Amino acid sequence: MSEFTREGLEPLATLGNDTPRIDAIERVTGQAKYTRDWKLPGMLYARVLRSPHPHARIVSIDTSAAEALPGVRSVITYENAQVVWGAGSVNGGRQYNDPTKDATIHRRYIFNNPVRFVGDSIAAVAATDRHIAEEALTLIAVEYEQLPFVLEPEQALEEGAPQVYAEGNLCPDFRGEFAPMISNIGDVEAGFAEADQIFEERYETGFIHNAQMEPRCSLAHWQGDKLVLYTPSQGISNCRHDTARDLGLQDHQVQIISKYMGGGFGNKNQNQDADLIAATLSRRAGVPVMLEYSRREDWLGVHGRWPTVQYYRVGVKDDGEVTAMEMRAYSGMGPYRKNSGGISGMDAYGCPNRYREIHPVYTNRTTSGNFRAPSEPHGHYGVENMMDEVAYQIGMDPVEFTLMNMRRPTEQQQFTNYSLEEVIRNGAERFNWQARRRVTPGSDEGPIKRGAGFSFMMFRAGVGTSSAIVRVNANEEYTLYVGVTDIGPGAKTTMGMIAAEALEVPLSQVEVVWGDTDRCPYSVGESGSRTTIMTGIAVVEAAEDLKRQIADRGMPTGSDVLIASATPTPTTDGMTRQCFGAHFVEVEVDTRIGATRILKYTTVHESGRIINPSTARDQIRGATIQGIGQALHEDLLYDPQSGQPLTPGYYRARHLTHKDIPDIDVHFIEVDDGYGPFGAKTAGESGIILAPAAVANAVANAIGKRMTSLPITRDKILGAMA
Amino acid sequence: MKALTNVNATSFAEAASAAQSARQQGQAVAFSAGGTDLLQQIKDGTDNADVIINLRTIGDGRSIGSDGAGIAIGGLVTLTELSQDPLVLSGLSALAQAADSVGTPQIRNVATLAGNVTQRPWCWYYRNGFNCFKAGGNECFSVNGENGQHAIFGGGPSYIVHPSDVAPALVAFDAVFQVTGPNGDREVSAEDFFVLPITNPERENSLTENELLTGVRIPTVSSSTVSTYHKIMDREAWTHAEVGVAAVIQRDGNQVQNAKVVLAGVAPIPWRVQAVEEFLAGQQIGEAVAREAGEIGLQGAQPLSNNAHKLPMISAAIERAILNLAAG
Numbered sequence A: 001m002s003e004f005t006r007e008g009l010e011p012l013a014t015l016g017n018d019t020p021r022i023d024a025i026e027r028v029t030g031q032a033k034y035t036r037d038w039k040l041p042g043m044l045y046a047r048v049l050r051s052p053h054p055h056a057r058i059v060s061i062d063t064s065a066a067e068a069l070p071g072v073r074s075v076i077t078y079e080n081a082q083v084v085w086g087a088g089s090v091n092g093g094r095q096y097n098d099p100t101k102d103a104t105i106h107r108r109y110i111f112n113n114p115v116r117f118v119g120d121s122i123a124a125v126a127a128t129d130r131h132i133a134e135e136a137l138t139l140i141a142v143e144y145e146q147l148p149f150v151l152e153p154e155q156a157l158e159e160g161a162p163q164v165y166a167e168g169n170l171c172p173d174f175r176g177e178f179a180p181m182i183s184n185i186g187d188v189e190a191g192f193a194e195a196d197q198i199f200e201e202r203y204e205t206g207f208i209h210n211a212q213m214e215p216r217c218s219l220a221h222w223q224g225d226k227l228v229l230y231t232p233s234q235g236i237s238n239c240r241h242d243t244a245r246d247l248g249l250q251d252h253q254v255q256i257i258s259k260y261m262g263g264g265f266g267n268k269n270q271n272q273d274a275d276l277i278a279a280t281l282s283r284r285a286g287v288p289v290m291l292e293y294s295r296r297e298d299w300l301g302v303h304g305r306w307p308t309v310q311y312y313r314v315g316v317k318d319d320g321e322v323t324a325m326e327m328r329a330y331s332g333m334g335p336y337r338k339n340s341g342g343i344s345g346m347d348a349y350g351c352p353n354r355y356r357e358i359h360p361v362y363t364n365r366t367t368s369g370n371f372r373a374p375s376e377p378h379g380h381y382g383v384e385n386m387m388d389e390v391a392y393q394i395g396m397d398p399v400e401f402t403l404m405n406m407r408r409p410t411e412q413q414q415f416t417n418y419s420l421e422e423v424i425r426n427g428a429e430r431f432n433w434q435a436r437r438r439v440t441p442g443s444d445e446g447p448i449k450r451g452a453g454f455s456f457m458m459f460r461a462g463v464g465t466s467s468a469i470v471r472v473n474a475n476e477e478y479t480l481y482v483g484v485t486d487i488g489p490g491a492k493t494t495m496g497m498i499a500a501e502a503l504e505v506p507l508s509q510v511e512v513v514w515g516d517t518d519r520c521p522y523s524v525g526e527s528g529s530r531t532t533i534m535t536g537i538a539v540v541e542a543a544e545d546l547k548r549q550i551a552d553r554g555m556p557t558g559s560d561v562l563i564a565s566a567t568p569t570p571t572t573d574g575m576t577r578q579c580f581g582a583h584f585v586e587v588e589v590d591t592r593i594g595a596t597r598i599l600k601y602t603t604v605h606e607s608g609r610i611i612n613p614s615t616a617r618d619q620i621r622g623a624t625i626q627g628i629g630q631a632l633h634e635d636l637l638y639d640p641q642s643g644q645p646l647t648p649g650y651y652r653a654r655h656l657t658h659k660d661i662p663d664i665d666v667h668f669i670e671v672d673d674g675y676g677p678f679g680a681k682t683a684g685e686s687g688i689i690l691a692p693a694a695v696a697n698a699v700a701n702a703i704g705k706r707m708t709s710l711p712i713t714r715d716k717i718l719g720a721m722a
Numbered sequence B: 001m002k003a004l005t006n007v008n009a010t011s012f013a014e015a016a017s018a019a020q021s022a023r024q025q026g027q028a029v030a031f032s033a034g035g036t037d038l039l040q041q042i043k044d045g046t047d048n049a050d051v052i053i054n055l056r057t058i059g060d061g062r063s064i065g066s067d068g069a070g071i072a073i074g075g076l077v078t079l080t081e082l083s084q085d086p087l088v089l090s091g092l093s094a095l096a097q098a099a100d101s102v103g104t105p106q107i108r109n110v111a112t113l114a115g116n117v118t119q120r121p122w123c124w125y126y127r128n129g130f131n132c133f134k135a136g137g138n139e140c141f142s143v144n145g146e147n148g149q150h151a152i153f154g155g156g157p158s159y160i161v162h163p164s165d166v167a168p169a170l171v172a173f174d175a176v177f178q179v180t181g182p183n184g185d186r187e188v189s190a191e192d193f194f195v196l197p198i199t200n201p202e203r204e205n206s207l208t209e210n211e212l213l214t215g216v217r218i219p220t221v222s223s224s225t226v227s228t229y230h231k232i233m234d235r236e237a238w239t240h241a242e243v244g245v246a247a248v249i250q251r252d253g254n255q256v257q258n259a260k261v262v263l264a265g266v267a268p269i270p271w272r273v274q275a276v277e278e279f280l281a282g283q284q285i286g287e288a289v290a291r292e293a294g295e296i297g298l299q300g301a302q303p304l305s306n307n308a309h310k311l312p313m314i315s316a317a318i319e320r321a322i323l324n325l326a327a328g
């Protein structure tokens, strides 16, 4: 079930109507060309050799037998191909910042020695077919000197722990200083002094792979000094810039083509080592090279959500007012710093005294990086379970406790609009919260127990500047050029719809050109939930310009065209722009076998005006499904003795199947804050944030025991009940 | 993936002799039935076959039929066929249910009875390339490692659990396994087909090199026999059993005359819980009896450091399977 509440919003001609994706037919009929579908004359296939050890120094490498294998055209290793992969490791995880990349202390190369995790790349082979390339890998002789390794972030900071880098295991921040990330608001100690009761708990979350359907791949084709790169990308402009930078080229010497891709969820931001390896092999071999990662390589060699350990302390008065919140936490980044290691959630509370200290830590696990709402789901799980526990301990309804303590607009910090309270109340009513939650957790008789939980969020809409170009010909056919790709949320269709609305023509009159940096202007990229609002605003402005031109000069005739472009720098007048959401879940736990089943799942979101209801709804559903998987199943288990990963892949990480997925009710409250294109805000990432928190709260309400570690697997439930 | 030779066999006997001659030339050989498991193992490098002997080109072994003595099921019958066959559905519910619980429809459409019963362990050490007993080494890495999915009964020196759902049902029905080798045919009871690691830590069954499983024969079950397969999984599909229970009960009204109870997912072979079978004989099926049976099912359990959570699951699974078989 899904529903859109649009009180006070003016209906529009195109926006707000369920609209099939403009590339749906190509996709479902197999005509869509994904990166692996490209075939170029003389193309070679490439494979990467990876470290089988969690930490080792390579003593020697001998590629002569591989080179001698008929069909092998190029072999490159850490010895003869030292290319810095700028986005692979950045001080402070500042992914989009060139000066920080330049100053990065712990650089990552396309091939590394020492190797620092199982899956670290050391060499690659290009050959006339895939099988020869794979056989050639087996012929490369590598002698390793194994080094001690460390897997758990807290252990990595203990004295005497194996060192991933000589400077220690605490990751440097963006200034290059080895210090935790600290945010200190008010005076926590004074806040704790004011409290009647103080609660503490430790929460833990696992590594979650993005698990997008299409593993990484890259096809590189040099045309003189120009590199044409076919690669699945969530940001062709950023990928172009990163690739040019890493290869010592100018941006215009690189063309990125990403016409169709099989999902990203943050796996495909920026450039990937695959792009640089394919480009390097292709340059040496003098012909196009297609590099493909297997599922296992994609799982271990790219990245996933960072595992965390979070210690909370919360002070509360007897009437429910929270006076102090403190979190000390550890994020396991693997051996390279691809992202911040952030843990968000405390900011959703208004408590004036808040202290947060996060230690991003190097380990010898696989690398951590972007995954849909990179800092949020694990953080909301930790803080909202902590607060849910506090509410029950002091005898309050968690919803009332939240309404009392959540963040609201202040003099100092205004919002473009604020609907969190409405979202929560609306959700509680639809879900029938009062009837479903157990006032006394775990109070159902018998082994099958039900309970309900909820969680809430606000999520910032990213910033950035994009451009758009729109053209019209004498047939009144409009062409929109935007540098977007479609990682799932339907950006191509959304851009076409926004253009049609702004141009006051039907969508069928608008053709969208996307996914090619030589044909499309700069776009921020499909990350940070910002394409709709940032590129969308550029589309609106370009369309307005074109309409003015048409008004001034009339429709073009003959072979004339009119063209308009825009590169706006939108602001929100110093206010914060947030989307809001609340999720309510009812679960049934079979405490004899530790199984959790979801009986009801209600979501309410406010993401401004909804452009395309069908894709917006599916965004929330898909993200919620990922969040439930994080809550109940997914993890990457390592063997503590050998440092080997044991559970990569869909089968072992136990992703939800269709049979596991409950009905998910989606409700949007639509508003126009006057800032986004036609009032749109952000939706893409937000849906994933709340399920781990809400599901865990519901399990606690059902069984009367707090689940302090994700995923909530059977053994943990049975352990708690024993 | 390495280069391979494929041999299309036209009979089981030919497959056996082809295997023998390839081995005599020093090549590693694997039989491929549905190939759903084998090909992935070859790609992962956990099976190093040089020669694949393709059984899909064999005409025999694809039918299910009954004669006076019972039901004969060909080894190349797919799991989908097995789960939908009228003879199996009417007399051998536990077998149909077990087959239907395997993996996904896509896997069941291709995977065969013989391949399912002889599939290699899914232990995450073995499948991740550790040089364990199953790979020809002499260590079981689960003992001091991650053993949440490992054996509770019959373990040592290897602690794998047998992955097949179909096998426990076959044991519970007293199936006879038919085997063909270079030296001819033989029959072996389902129970004797599977071997504990104490006997042979490298292999899960008594097939010798170059021998194949060609089919099974299930003795006639009486009309008073009821059966079920109860599987606890970590998600609703596409995964092996955490704990499975095949229960076959001959009953008079609600009174048990004779019971066979065999567990999946907890031992290196399909694990008969004889104490439960003995307890059930003569009892009236009911909640208290089922619960006690579940508790008795834990006799002799030897959990490892990290798999004791399977104990309550075993009890619950036995209890629920038995209650499922209550009359009316």
Ligand SMILES: Cc1cc2nc3c(=O)[nH]c(=O)nc-3n(C[C@H](O)[C@H](O)[C@H](O)COP(=O)(O)OP(=O)(O)OC[C@H]3O[C@@H](n4cnc5c(N)ncnc54)[C@H](O)[C@@H]3O)c2cc1C
Residues within 6 Å of the ligand: A651, B030, B031, B032, B033, B034, B035, B036, B037, B038, B039, B055, B075, B101, B102, B103, B104, B107, B110, B111, B112, B113, B114, B115, B116, B117, B118, B119, B120, B163, B164, B165, B166, B207, B211, B212, B213, B214, B238, B239, B240, B241
């Ligand atoms: C994702 C996934 C989930 C799964 N879930 C389950 C599950 O829930 N329950 C379950 O029981 N199984 C499960 N399986 C395993 C699946 O059942 C097996 O892959 C399948 O049954 C094997 O049948 P096959 O005919 O494809 O065998 P193959 O892959 O062809 O062979 C499997 C093994 O048996 C050997 N073999 C094949 N035929 C013979 C023969 N006639 N004689 C001797 N040896 C032979 C092969 O050499 C090989 O070692 C799962 C598999 C996958 C991939």
